[in-house]
Amino acid sequence: MKPIAAMTKDEACALRFVLMDIDDTLTQSGKLLASSYTALWQLREAGLKVIPVTGRSAGWCDLIAREWPVDGVVGENGALVFWEESNLRGKPVLKAEYHPQAVRNDHPVLARIKARAMEEAPCLRPAKDQFARLFDLALDFAEEDPVLPLETAERVKAIALEEGAAAKVSSIHVNVWMGLYDKLSMAERFLTRRFGWESGTGDREVFFAGDSPNDEPMFARFPLACGVANVLRYGGLIRKLPAFIASRECGGGFAEIAHTILERRKEFFQNQFIDT
Secondary structure, eight states, X not given: OEEGGGOOHHHHHTOXXXXXXXXXXXXXXXXXXXXXXXXXHHHHHTTOEXXXXXXXXXXXXXXXXXXXXXXXXXXXXXXXXXXXXXXXXXXXXXXXXXXXXXXXXXXXXXXXXXXHHHHHSTTOEEOTTGGGOSSOEEEESSSSSSOOOHHHHHHHHHHXXXXXXXXXXXXXXXXXXXSSOOHHHHHXXXXXXXXXXXXXXXXXXXXXXXXXXXXHHHHHHOTEEEEOGGGGGGGGGOSSOXXXXXXXXXXXXXXXXXXXXXXXXXXXXXXXXXXX
8 A cells, every 4th residue: 555645646636536434534433523524625625526435324324415515425335325416496405326236124134143143242232323224234343332352243244144144344333234235336326327427437536535344345446545544453354455545544544635635636736827
């Protein structure tokens, strides 16, 4: 991984979209930092499309799409995407799309996985936002106390796979679902259908920032992906690391990333003005 400071002016100026994870990428110790939230505003005001891509619940995504400076939010690890459009009176209206492979989280296999996982790890618990989820089961190993070892999360993931479900480990939860999709498949679908993005020719138009194993599909897909520094905690669990890494962790790392992108773009356009 190269330091994010190695990003070139040409790379920064080719960007149209900045995508990012939320937990431990925009946040730190569960809180959204002023610096990372300001960075979202600055990126959007610079003309970039800003799109969180998260394992968080549909309930969270409803709020984020309405109240944050974003152009959409992919949630529940790719099961859904929410965004706003203006109606004929100019009033913002919330829109939603669900992945065609998404299966509601009352599926009996998910109930069986939950029972097995909580029997093997008695301190494991459903995520506090489970009530606001439509498609996945989120099992908390590190958001609330007691914080359980990463090995516990990996065992829960293994149980889910044994039972025929999909599962990903984030920095705080093990997300389990039925259906063939992930963060990447819905992000690509949304970029294409909403903004006319073209896979292949537009790969370097997309920047992604993340921190944990459930971000690996995004790291592997986009050549300008970047980890905040805490991604190093999961080095043994991520086969395909991002091209870049920030020097700082969590939301401070995202603010560093955004500053670098905006500074490189500023340098490019200043040089263009001088040249003309």
